Amino acid sequence: MIMPIFAYGQPVLKKETEDIDKDYPQLNQLIEDMWETMYNAHGVGLAAPQVGLGIRLFLVDTVQTMDEGKESDGIKKVFINATILEEEGKKWAYEEGCLSIPDIRADVMRQSKITIEYMDEDFKMHTETYEGINARVIQHEYDHVDGILFTEHLKPLKKRLLKRRLEKIRNGNIVPEYRMKFHNTKKR
Secondary structure: OOOOOOOOOOHHOOOOOOOOOOOOOHHHHHHHHHHHHHHOEEEEOHHHHOOOOEOOEEEOHHHOOOOOOOOHHOEEEEEEEEEEEEEEEEEEEEEEEEOOOOEEEEEEEEEEEEEEEEEEOOOOEEEEEEEEEHHHHHHHHHHHOOOOOOOHHHHHHHHHHHHHHHHHHHOOOOOOOOEOOOOOOOOO
């Protein structure tokens, strides 16, 4: 089932999330619905707060961003109760976007390498290190479960330049290409 994506301005996007356990209600169905929702919106990652849930769960699929023949360099994974243990390497800029903030993209500086501890959908614990685009997408989605949006990483001038466009999103004055739920407006 394709779920509405919560838009910029929704309070759930700014809250820290709660850990879950294997008894979380209908978790497998939720994960399946999140994958379907993410692909429908042409995303490479989706966090539970983006579908209105305050839980530490996000998905990442960078396989689709890899050049032909390099798909094995990408990852397609579910991250539950994740903790980034270490961020290292030189910071690098890359243009990011967000399904909760449609039609806005901006360069974000992030460190190039991370080590993360998380549980998969079977609640098996993993500690893994990622670099490059895989690390970046994980960092972006991880920010969501900590109540942080990519726009918060921008320089003050860029934030001021985007203020009017962000307000249009907050107020639902846009026509997104996928189902969204706006703050204080009816579901679209």
